Amino acid sequence: MGKARKPIQIVILFLIVLVGGYAIGSSVFGGSGKPEEGSKAPAIDLLGLDGLGHTLDEYKGKAIVLNFWGSWCTPCVKEMPALQAQWEKWKDKDVIVIGINVGEDQMTVENFVKQVDIDFPILMDTGRDAVRSYGISPLPTTFFINAKGKIDSIHIGQLDLDSLDDQIGKLVD
Amino acid sequence: MSEREAFITNTKCECGHQNPVGTVLCEACGKPLGKESDWGENLEMRYDGVARRSQRVNPSIIDRVWNFFSSVKIAIYLIVLTLLGSMLGTIFPQESTFLNIDASSYYKQEYGTAGDIYYRLGLSHTYESWWFVTLLVMIGASLVICSLDRVLPLYKALTRQKIRKHRQFLTRQKAVLVTEVQEEPEAWVARVIQPMRKKGYRVKKDGGALLAEKHRFSRWGPYVIHIGLIIFLLAVLARGLPGLNMDQHLAFPQGEITQIPDTTYYLKNEKFTVEFYTDEEMPEEFRGKKILPKLFQTKAVLYKCTADCGDPTKEPQLAEVTTHDIQVNSPLDYKGLKAYQFDYDLTPVLRSVQPGLKNSTTGETYGKFKLDMKNPQRTITAGPYTMTLKEKYMDFGLNEDGQPISKSPYPNAPAFLFLIQGPNLPAEGQQYFYFPKQVDKSQFQQVAINDKLAGSNRFLELEVDNMSDVDFSESTTYLNIRIDRAMPFVWLGAAIVMLGLVLGFYWQHRRIWLTVVNGELILGGHTNKNWFGFRREIVSILEKVDVVVDEKSIDNGGGLT
Numbered sequence: 001m002g003k004a005r006k007p008i009q010i011v012i013l014f015l016i017v018l019v020g021g022y023a024i025g026s027s028v029f030g031g032s033g034k035p036e037e038g039s040k041a042p043a044i045d046l047l048g049l050d051g052l053g054h055t056l057d058e059y060k061g062k063a064i065v066l067n068f069w070g071s072w073c074t075p076c077v078k079e080m081p082a083l084q085a086q087w088e089k090w091k092d093k094d095v096i097v098i099g100i101n102v103g104e105d106q107m108t109v110e111n112f113v114k115q116v117d118i119d120f121p122i123l124m125d126t127g128r129d130a131v132r133s134y135g136i137s138p139l140p141t142t143f144f145i146n147a148k149g150k151i152d153s154i155h156i157g158q159l160d161l162d163s164l165d166d167q168i169g170k171l172v173d
Numbered sequence: 174m175s176e177r178e179a180f181i182t183n184t185k186c187e188c189g190h191q192n193p194v195g196t197v198l199c200e201a202c203g204k205p206l207g208k209e210s211d212w213g214e215n216l217e218m219r220y221d222g223v224a225r226r227s228q229r230v231n232p233s234i235i236d237r238v239w240n241f242f243s244s245v246k247i248a249i250y251l252i253v254l255t256l257l258g259s260m261l262g263t264i265f266p267q268e269s270t271f272l273n274i275d276a277s278s279y280y281k282q283e284y285g286t287a288g289d290i291y292y293r294l295g296l297s298h299t300y301e302s303w304w305f306v307t308l309l310v311m312i313g314a315s316l317v318i319c320s321l322d323r324v325l326p327l328y329k330a331l332t333r334q335k336i337r338k339h340r341q342f343l344t345r346q347k348a349v350l351v352t353e354v355q356e357e358p359e360a361w362v363a364r365v366i367q368p369m370r371k372k373g374y375r376v377k378k379d380g381g382a383l384l385a386e387k388h389r390f391s392r393w394g395p396y397v398i399h400i401g402l403i404i405f406l407l408a409v410l411a412r413g414l415p416g417l418n419m420d421q422h423l424a425f426p427q428g429e430i431t432q433i434p435d436t437t438y439y440l441k442n443e444k445f446t447v448e449f450y451t452d453e454e455m456p457e458e459f460r461g462k463k464i465l466p467k468l469f470q471t472k473a474v475l476y477k478c479t480a481d482c483g484d485p486t487k488e489p490q491l492a493e494v495t496t497h498d499i500q501v502n503s504p505l506d507y508k509g510l511k512a513y514q515f516d517y518d519l520t521p522v523l524r525s526v527q528p529g530l531k532n533s534t535t536g537e538t539y540g541k542f543k544l545d546m547k548n549p550q551r552t553i554t555a556g557p558y559t560m561t562l563k564e565k566y567m568d569f570g571l572n573e574d575g576q577p578i579s580k581s582p583y584p585n586a587p588a589f590l591f592l593i594q595g596p597n598l599p600a601e602g603q604q605y606f607y608f609p610k611q612v613d614k615s616q617f618q619q620v621a622i623n624d625k626l627a628g629s630n631r632f633l634e635l636e637v638d639n640m641s642d643v644d645f646s647e648s649t650t651y652l653n654i655r656i657d658r659a660m661p662f663v664w665l666g667a668a669i670v671m672l673g674l675v676l677g678f679y680w681q682h683r684r685i686w687l688t689v690v691n692g693e694l695i696l697g698g699h700t701n702k703n704w705f706g707f708r709r710e711i712v713s714i715l716e717k718v719d720v721v722v723d724e725k726s727i728d729n730g731g732g733l734t
Contacts (some may be wrong), residue, residue: 009239012317020310023410027306047485054485072568072579104582105548107565132434 034135037153041066041145042133046100046123049109054123056149063171064145065097068125068136071104071112075158076140080116082161087120090168094147100125102139146171188339198222201335203342215730216345218699221330225322242311242318251315255308262299265291269298272422313406320399331389336379338686343697346686348708349729350696350715350722358689361718365687368717372710374685382688392701394677401669408662419656422515426522426646430476430491433654438510439476439491445650446470447517469517471499471650475507499652509656516651523584526609527642528635530555530593541642544609546584558595558633561602565589569608569617586613593633603627607635609643683707685714694720698727 035042041056041064048054056064067083069076087097097120101109109124125131134143142155144167152171185191190201197217198205205216216222225243232240241247265284268276276297280288295302344351354361358381365383366376374385412418425431425442432439447469452460459465476491483489497505497512505512525545529538539556546567553560569588570580577588587609594602604626608614623631637643681703687696700707708727715722 006235009235012321013235013238016310016314016317019407019410020314023310023413024303024306026413027301028303045483045485052486070582072581074572107549107551107562108579111564127432129434
C-alpha cells in the first residue's frame with residue numbers, strides 16, 4: 001500500500017503548488033492593475049482623427065511615444081511643438097508619436113490640432129477606456145514604449161524638453 | 174533514533190496481524206501495541222488506533238513536506254499566525270475601502286508617522302499581501318493533507334472492523350462491564366440483539382461476540398467541514414480570475430447612456446430623485462443645521478450591446494434588457510451584475526440649448542436649432558443665413574497671452590464662435606460669439622466682444638426664448654457596479670461547513686463490543702462524547718435482558734464527559 005500512496009501524494013502536492021503559486025503570484029505581481037515601467041503596454045482600440053479605428057498592434061516593431069493630453073491643459077499645449085519636432089525627427093527611424101485626447105469631442109480635437117499645428121496620429125478616448133487601462137490621473141502623461149511592446153518609462157506632467165530626445169534615442173537602441 | 178527503532182520492533186500483533194508503523198491498537202484484534210509501560214489506564218482511541226498516513230520510516234523529501242502539513246500542531250500555528258496577521262489589517266482602514274486616494278500620502282496625512290510606517294510595511298493592503306496569501310495557501314494545504322492523512326486510514330479501520338476483539342481492548346475502554354452470565358454464550362448474545370436494534374444500533378454477531386454500532390457518519394463531520402472550507406478558500410481565490418469579480422464606482426449623468434467598462438452593458442440614468450427630511454421630521458438638534466436625504470432613487474435602464482461592440486468607428490447597437498428603480502438596499506440585479514445606489518451630485522450640467530437667430534432691425538427670428546455642448550452641428554442654416562461653428566470653449570477663459578481657451582473639459586462656461594454669412598453681411602462673413610448661459614453673457618461681456626468683432630451696426634443676435642429650450646442634465650448619480658460570480662461557491666462552501674458541524678455535533682458515534690466466554694460477559698463501549706448518555710443507553714439495553722447494573726459501575730475512569 002506504500003507504493004500506491006506516493007503518486008497520490010505527488011499529485012496533491014503538485015496541485016497545491018499550482019493553485020498556491022497562482023494565488024501568491026497574483027498577489028505579488030498583480031499589483032494595483034496600473035501598468036508600470038517594464039510591464040506590457042495595455043491594448044487600446046480607439047477612433048483616430050482620420051476616422052479609422054486604431055490599435056497599438058498596428059505599430060508592432062516600432063517604438064511608441066504615447067502622449068495623453070487635453071486641449072484645456074496648459075502643459076499639454078506647451079509640449080506639443082516639442083512632440084511634433086521629435087515626430088519629424090524620428091518618424092523614419094521606426095518611432096511613432098501618438099497623441100491620445102482624453103474625453104473631448106471631435107471638433108475640439110480638430111481645432112486644437114490645427115491651432116498647434118501637429119500632424120502625428122491623434123486618437124480620441126471619448127469613453128476614457130485607455131485612461132482607465134493606463135491608469136492616468138494627471139495630464140499630460142507620456143508613455144515610452146519600446147519595439148517589443150514593453151513600457152520603458154512613464155513621464156507624468158510636462159515633458160522635460162532637454163531629455164526628450166535622449167529618452168526617445170534610448171528607446172530605439 | 175530510539176523512537177524509530179521502537180516502531181520497527183513492535184508492528185506484528187500476537188493475533189498474527191502485521192500492522193503498519195505507527196499503529197497504536199492492532200488493526201485486527203484491537204490489542205494495544207508498544208511497551209506495556211507506555212499504556213495508560215484507558216486506550217488511545219483516536220483514529221481507532223490506526224497509523225496515520227504520514228507515519229512512516231525513512232521519510233523522503235516529499236514525505237517530509239507531507240508530514241509538515243499533516244501535523245495538527247502546525248495547522249494550529251498557521252491559524253494563530255493568520256489571526257494575528259488579520260489583526261494587523263484592522264489597525265487603520267485598508268486601502269481598498271477608499272475611492273480615489275493616493276495611498277502613499279494619505280496614510281501619513283491622516284494618521285501621522287504611525288500611518289506612514291503602516292503604509293510602508295504594506296499593511297494598508299494586508300489581505301492582498303504575499304505573506305497573508307501564503308498563510309492562507311498553507312492553511313489550505315494543511316486542510317487537504319491533514320484530512321487525507323486521517324480520513325482514509327480511519328475509513329479503512331471502520332469498514333474492516335473485527336467483531337471479536339482482544340480482552341485488553343474491551344477492558345480498557347472508558348465504559349466497561351465484566352459480569353457473570355449463566356446462559357449459553359450464543360443464546361445470550363442473540364437475546365441482546367433485539368433491544369440494541371431498537372435503540373438504533375446496527376449489530377453484527379460472531380458466535381459469542383458482538384459489535385453494535387450507530388451514527389458512524391458523525392465521524393465524517395470534521396472532514397465534511399474541511400471540504401467546505403476548501404471550497405470556500407478556492408472560491409475566494411477564484412475571485413481574482415478575470416471576469417469573476419468586479420467592483421467599481423461610476424458616475425451616470427441623467428439622460429446619458431453610459432458604458433459600464435469591461436462589460437458589454439450600458440446603463441442609462443433616466444431620472445434621479447432625492448427627497449430630504451423636512452424640519453418637522455428631524456430630531457430637534459438637527460433642525461436647521463443638517464440636510465438629511467430620506468430617499469434617493471435612480472430610475473435605471475440597463476442595455477446590452479448586441480452588435481458593433483468595442484468598434485470605435487461605429488455606434489454600438491443596444492438592446493434594453495431590464496429596468497429598475499435603484500434605491501439604497503434595492504440594487505438593480507441582472508444575471509449577477511448588480512448596481513447599488515452609492516452617491517449623487519445635484520449640480521446641473523448644461524447639455525444643449527435651442528437658440529434662434531434674431532434680426533433686431535426687422536424683429537424676425539430665423540429657425541430654432543439645437544446646439545449641443547458635445548459634438549455640436551458645425552454648419553447651421555437659419556433662414557437666409559448660414560452659420561459655421563468655428564470654435565467651441567467648454568469653460569471659457571483667457572490664457573496669459575489673452576487668447577481664449579477652455580479652462581476645463583466641463584461645460585461650466587460654454588462659449589461658441591460662429592461665422593455668419595448671408596444678406597446684408599460682409600462677403601467674408603461676420604464673427605459672432607455666443608455664451609448660452611446668461612451669467613456668462615454679462616460676465617464675459619458678449620455684447621462688447623461682438624461689437625468689437627463686427628462693429629456696432631450689427632443686427633443679428635442669438636437668443637433663447639424660454640427655459641424649455643435649455644436642456645440640463647439635472648443631476649448625476651453614482652452607482653457601485655458589482656459582479657461577484659464566485660459568491661455562490663462561497664455560500665456553497667459555507668453550507669457544507671454547516672452540514673459538517675451539524676453532523677459532528679448533533680450525533681455521536683457509539684460502539685459496544687461484547688464477548689461471552691466461559692460464563693463471563695465482557696462489555697466495552699466507546700463514544701466520542703456524551704459518555705453519560707451512552708452509559709444510560711447501555712444500562713437500559715442490559716435491563717431488557719435482565720442484567721441489572723448501576724450506571725456508575727460501568728464508568729472505567731475518564732469517561733465523565
